[in-house]
Amino acid sequence: MSNTSSSSSSFVKTSVKQPYIWAIAALVLLLIINLIKDPSYLGISVNAVTGDLSGNLIDILRASAPIMMIAVGMTLVIATRGIDLSVGSVMAVSGAVSMEFMHDAGDGSLGSALMAIALALGISAFLGLINGLLVSIVGLQPFITTLIMMLAGRGLAKVITSGQNTSASNEFFRWIANGTVLGFPVVFVIGAVIVAIVALLVRRSALGLMIESIGINPKAARMAGIRPVGLLIFVYILSAVLAGVAGIFSTASVMTVEVAKTGFSSEMDAILAVVIGGTSLAGGKFSLTGSVIGALLIATLDKTIVFLAIPSSATPAFKAIVIVAICLLQSQRVRALFSQRRARTSTPRKEAVSA
C-alpha cells in the first residue's frame, strides 16, 4: 500500500476506497464471531414448497432494508455539508399516518394499502420540503432545522395517533415486510431497487457531481453556475421520502406504530452507516455503495448483539463508540493527508497511521 501512495491521486483513491474495505472486514468479523457461537449460523435453508429462503443472513438482509433507505438519503444530505436529524421522526410520522389510515379504512384492501403508502410518502415529502426550504432559502443551519423537525415530527406522530400505539391489519401492507420475491424478502428487494434507482439518478447524471460540488466548496459551486437552492431542496425531500419508506418497512413488519419507539435513534444508524461507508461528515465526495455496506454492517451488529444475548438497550452505546472511533480515524487521516501534501516529495511516513 505504501508503494502506491507515491502519487497523490492514487493516495486519494486508496483513502476513498479504504473505509469500505474496513467495513467489509468488520462485517466478516462479526459473522465469524456469530459462526464461532453457532457453527450453523450462516446456513440458508430453502423451503421446498414456496421456494423461500430462510436463515440468519436473510434476516440480516431484511433488517438492513430500512437502515439502507435512511442511510442513502443521509449520504446525499451529508454530501452537501448538511445533516438530517429528522429521519427517525419522519419514519414515525410515516408509520403513524399509514397505520392510522388503514385502521380507519378498516377494509384491509389493496387500495387502502396503496393509499396509505401514498399518503405516508406525501407527508414525508412535505416535511422534507420544509427542511429543504429552511436550509436553502432561509439559510438556517441544517442541524438546527432538522433538530426542530426531529422533535416536532415525533410530536406530530403522537398527535396523529393521539398518543396511542396504533395497529391495523392489511394483507398487502404486511406482505411488504414479511413476504418474499424469488425467495428474498420483499423489503430487501424494494430497498435494493430504490438504491439502484437513486444511484443511477445521481451517478448517471450530473446530479451527483453537483451535490458533491456544493459540499466541497459552496462558493465555487455557485460561481460555476450551480444553483444550490433546488439541489438542497431535492436532497432533503429525497431523504425524507426515503425515511418515509423506511417507516413503512419498519411498521409493516409488526403492523403497529409505536409512536415513541418507531425510528427512535435511527438518525444515529443513518449517520453511522454513512461514516462507515467512507463519506466524510465534512461533506463533499460521497459513496452510496459504502453507505449500503454500512447499513448491512449495522444490521449485522444489531443481530449479533441480540444473538450474543447482550441487552439490546446497550446498542446505542456501542454505536456511539464506533462513531467516535471513526471520527477520530477520519480526523487523523485528514492530518496525515495534510502532512503528506506539505512534504509531498519526502517519504510517505504517515502511511502507517492510516493503514
Next chain:
Amino acid sequence: MTSVIERPSAPQSPHTPSPVSRLKPNLETLPTLAAIVIFVGMIIYGEIAYGRILQFSTLSNLFINNAYLIILAVGLTFVILTGGVDLSVGAIIAISSLVGVMLANAGWNPFVVIVLMILIGSAFGAASGILIQYFNVQPFIATLAMMFLARGLASMLSTTPERLADESPIRTLSTEWKVIDGPKINDLVTTPNVIIAAVVVIIAFYILHKTRFGRTVYAIGGSEQSATLMGLPVVRTKLAIYIISGTLAGLAAVVYTSKLGIAQNITGVGWELDAIAAVIIGGTLLTGGAGFVLGSVIGALVLGLMNVLITRDGSIPPEATTIITGAILLVFVLLQRLVVSRKRKT
C-alpha cells in the same frame, strides 16, 4: 491644526466597524427584549384568560419546576455563545440521575453521590470538548455521539424507573421553605434547588460579563480565527465551556432527581431542545458571539410558563407541546436571521 488633520484620518481606519458597533447594542438586545415582552405578555394573557397566574404560588412553582431547565440553559449559553452546541445534556441527566439514585439506594453517602453525579456530567462534557477541540469533530456530531453513549449506558443500567428512597437526604434539596406566608396556599415558597439555580445564574453572569474567560467566550463566538490570532486561549476556553455545560447538566440531574425522586433511562429525552430553545429565545445568537445569560433565564421561564398555560387551557393535547416548542424555536431562529442579515446590510 494637527487635530483637524488627524480627525479625518482616525475614523478612516475603523470605518467599517464603526456603524456596526453603534448599532450593536440595539440589535443585540432586541431578541432579549422581545423575550421579556413575550414573557410579560404571556403572564398578562394567562391572568386574563385563566386567572391565578400572577400570584405567589404560581410564580414560585414556575421557578421550582424549572430550576433544572434554568441550569441547563445557563450551561448551553456558554456553548452557544462560542458558536457550538451541546446535544448531550438530556442524556447526561438520564445517566447521572440513574447512577445517583442507584448509588443512593445502595447506601452511599449522599454528598459523595451528589459530587459523583456532577462529575459524571463533567466527564461527558470533557469527552465532547476533547473530540471537538483536538479531533475537529463538528460539535453537534460529537455531542450527538455523547448523547447516544450516555443514553445507551443508562439503558444498560436500568430500563425501569428507579425510585429514590423517600428518606434519602438528597430529597432535602427540594424542601419547600416559606418565604412569605400568604393567604391559604398562596405562599411564596422556594427550595434549595431554586437557590442553587440562582447561584449558578449569578456566577455565570459574573464569569461571562466580568472576567477574561467570559470575554474570550464572546470573542470565540465572534470569530474563532480572530480570537486565535489575538492570542486568546481558544483551546483551553473551548474545552472549558463543554466541561461547564456537562457539569451543569450533572447539577441539573441532581436538582431534577431531588425534586422528582425518580430516575429512568428515558428521562430528559428532548430536553436538549428545550434548553437550546431557552437560550435562543433569550436572545443568544445561534451562530455565537452575542447574547446574555439572563436572557436564557427568561427563555427558560417563557417555556415553563408556556407549559403552565397549556395545562390550564386543557384543549391542547400534551403531545403537541414539542411541536409548539419547535415552532417557537423556529420563529426565534428566523428572527435572528432577520436581525443578523439586517446588521450585515447596514
